[in-house]
Amino acid sequence: xxxxxxxxxxxxxQLPQEVTLVAVSKTYAVEVVREAYNAGQRIFGENRxxxxxxxxEALPKDIEWHLIGHLQSxxxxxxxxxxxxxxxxxxxxxxxxxxxxxxxxxxxxxxxxQFHIATEETKFGLSMDEARELLSSxxxxxxxxxxxxxxxxxxxxxxxxxxxxxxxxxxxxxFELLKSEFFSESDAFKHISMGMSGDYRIAIEEGSTMVRIGxxxxxxxx
Ligand SMILES: *Cc1c(COP(=O)(O)O)cnc(C)c1O
Numbered sequence: 001x002x003x004x005x006x007x008x009x010x011x012x013x014q015l016p017q018e019v020t021l022v023a024v025s026k027t028y029a030v031e032v033v034r035e036a037y038n039a040g041q042r043i044f045g046e047n048r049x050x051x052x053x054x055x056x057e058a059l060p061k062d063i064e065w066h067l068i069g070h071l072q073s074x075x076x077x078x079x080x081x082x083x084x085x086x087x088x089x090x091x092x093x094x095x096x097x098x099x100x101x102x103x104x105x106x107x108x109x110x111x112x113x114q115f116h117i118a119t120e121e122t123k124f125g126l127s128m129d130e131a132r133e134l135l136s137s138x139x140x141x142x143x144x145x146x147x148x149x150x151x152x153x154x155x156x157x158x159x160x161x162x163x164x165x166x167x168x169x170x171x172x173x174x175f176e177l178l179k180s181e182f183f184s185e186s187d188a189f190k191h192i193s194m195g196m197s198g199d200y201r202i203a204i205e206e207g208s209t210m211v212r213i214g215x216x217x218x219x220x221x222x
Contacts, residue, residue, distance in 0.1 A: 004032060005039035007217045015211065019204060022066050024196075024214030026051060027221045030058045036217060037063065045087075045212050049075040056082055068152075068193075068212055070124050073097040077104075085110040087152040087193050087212075090124050092134045095146060102145035110149045112193050115174055117153040117167040125153060128174060135182045148183070150191030150209070151175045155199055164199050168206035175207075 002010070008023070015021060022045040025033045033044060037060060046052040047069025056065055056079075064084035071088050079086075080101035089095050089111045102109040113134070116125030126134070134140065135148075153171040155164040175192050183189035195203025197216035204211065215221060 004035040004218060008036060008039050008041060011213060011216060014201070016204065019208060020191075020210040022068070022193075022210060022212045023217050024068065024212050025055065025218065026069075026214060028214075028218045030055060032218055033059060043084075045214075049078050052083070053078050066212075076101045080107070080109065081105045083109060085112065085149070087112045088114045088124065089148075090114045090126050092137060092139055095134070095143065096139060099143040099146045108145050108147055110147050110188075112150050112152040112191060113148065113178075115151055115153045115171055117171050117174075118156040119163070119167075120156055128177070131174075131178065132181075135178070147188055149188050150193065151178065152191075152193035154196070155194070155203075157198070161199075161202060165202050165206060168194055168199075168203050168208070172207040 020043065022043050023036050023041045024045040026047045033055065042062060043064045043066060045066040045068040046055065052065060052067060065082060066085045066087060067079060067083055068087045071086060071094060073094050076097045086098060086109060098109055098111060113131055114125040116127060151171060151174055155167040158164060171194055172192060179189055191209050192207055193210040193212060194208045195211035197213050200211040200213055
């Protein structure tokens with residue numbers, strides 16, 4: 001079995017320079033995350049608030065923590081003091097809560113809008129109509145402590161690479177549409193978070209700027 005640092009090196013050599021690697025450390029112990037940290041990794045992703053908070057406490061403070069999983073409004077307050085980016089914004093209500101808690105902490109929190117691109121029913125995310133409604137809302141104009149920096153999506157978990165590719169193409173098209181309709185003046189709106197261990201190569205071919213990779217770095221989860 002290869003080590004965490006060998007896996008990281010292996011993946012980094014495959015990523016174009018402009019693609020950001022989020023090392024997804026969910027379910028892995030703090031000591032394992034520290035190995036990746038010692039190998040130079042500074043951006044980590046977690047999908048649960050209950051796991052993110054203790055890891056933030058236990059690990060070095062120059063880590064940028066990304067919340068990548070579904071987030072309930074009542075849990076935003078626990079991560080607002082330190083989280084760098086929230087990939088999983090899928091409602092106006094959640095965005096308002098993030099804005100409110102960021103303001104309390106004197107921070108501006110970077111967020112991505114999560115889109116439902118997979119054929120599976122269970123994946124969270126906005127539709128294009130819902131996103132347009134959110135982005136045109138009066139409520140959004142009142143928010144000054146969130147910065148919308150792009151989109152995120154998860155493809156269907158499938159061996160069918162053409163299906164996965166078409167879903168990534170769809171997310172890229174959504175990004176381009178939103179960029180031209182709502183963010184043509186914003187340099188910050190630049191991220192397409194797509195691609196995991198099983199499909200990041202396809203995601204990069206389809207324009208990903210940020211890949212979220214867990215098991216290929218840390219080993220398979222039980
Ligand atoms: C777990 C997870 C990942 C990483 O999955 P791997 O297959 O381990 O690379 C990426 N994104 C999200 C939202 C996840 O929950």
